[in-house]
Amino acid sequence: MIDIHCHMLPGVDDGPRTMDESLAMARMAVEDGIRGVLCTPHWHPMIWPNEREHIALAVDQFREYLQAERIPLEVWAGSELSLDSELDAGLEGGRLGTLNGGPWVLLELPGAVPPPGIDDYLWHFNQRGYKVVLAHPERYDYVQRDPARLYSWVGMGVAVQITASSLLGRLGPETAALCRLLLEHRLVHFVASDSHGTRSRRPLLGKALQAAAEIVGEADARRLVDAHPLSVLTGKPLDLRDYAPMELARKKRSWFSFFRR
Ligand SMILES: [Fe+2]
Numbered sequence: 001m002i003d004i005h006c007h008m009l010p011g012v013d014d015g016p017r018t019m020d021e022s023l024a025m026a027r028m029a030v031e032d033g034i035r036g037v038l039c040t041p042h043w044h045p046m047i048w049p050n051e052r053e054h055i056a057l058a059v060d061q062f063r064e065y066l067q068a069e070r071i072p073l074e075v076w077a078g079s080e081l082s083l084d085s086e087l088d089a090g091l092e093g094g095r096l097g098t099l100n101g102g103p104w105v106l107l108e109l110p111g112a113v114p115p116p117g118i119d120d121y122l123w124h125f126n127q128r129g130y131k132v133v134l135a136h137p138e139r140y141d142y143v144q145r146d147p148a149r150l151y152s153w154v155g156m157g158v159a160v161q162i163t164a165s166s167l168l169g170r171l172g173p174e175t176a177a178l179c180r181l182l183l184e185h186r187l188v189h190f191v192a193s194d195s196h197g198t199r200s201r202r203p204l205l206g207k208a209l210q211a212a213a214e215i216v217g218e219a220d221a222r223r224l225v226d227a228h229p230l231s232v233l234t235g236k237p238l239d240l241r242d243y244a245p246m247e248l249a250r251k252k253r254s255w256f257s258f259f260r261r
Pocket of ligand 1: 005006080
């Protein structure tokens with residue numbers, strides 16, 4: 001398995017504070033059957049100003065420690081980019097990190113309110129040659145209220161990453177049910193750990209793979225942690241010929257629109 005969303009670098013963001021903690025996370029991941037990790041520290045211009053070169057150096061240093069400790073985990077550089085007015089210029093200028101330096105970008109949207117014009121933004125982003133992996137939309141309020149929103153985004157070429165612990169119910173039964181719904185409708189392309197440490201938000205995918213297999217079958221579940229992450233690492237498009245998303249019915253009209261009739 002390959003984990004495409006993971007906060008495992010020491011002292012870079014809100015992940016582990018020390019190299020020992022990072023190495024403990026790496027051992028835990030290997031024990032779980034993970035063979036490689038895309039290290040994706042947060043980037044936000046005001047809160048986490050982690051730019052590409054800084055992350056690349058931290059990954060190189062971490063790799064040296066992994067080799068010295070004989071921990072068989074491959075690591076690559078990435079970044080979890082917050083939607084921000086500086087995002088486009090940062091990517092164009094090479095200051096910000098894509099996933100393993102390729103066209104795929106791990107994008108986090110604000111959770112409470114859909115950003116104005118987000119549909120157009122995602123469409124143009126795709127047109128410029130980037131490929132979006134949308135980070136954990138099951139946590140966004142507006143996706144919880146209207147999951148069908150994801151159908152149109154996936155239709156534009158956006159790929160969807162859900163978090164292993166969400167699927168396993170750690171964020172409550174409603175979020176787990178939404179993950180199930182999205183899996184059933186083939187609106188999920190990746191399951192990743194989004195891990196931050198060894199106590200909570202841990203670097204584990206094995207149980208989530210089992211849970212996904214019960215919903216979509218073993219072969220398709222494996223793709224979410226194996227073939228699809230490999231496409232990201234190698235900068236290729238996802239091979240989705242037999243993985244067409246099924247449209248979610250729009251929810252019934254809201255009370256507001258009901259009263260406006
Ligand atoms: Fe994250």
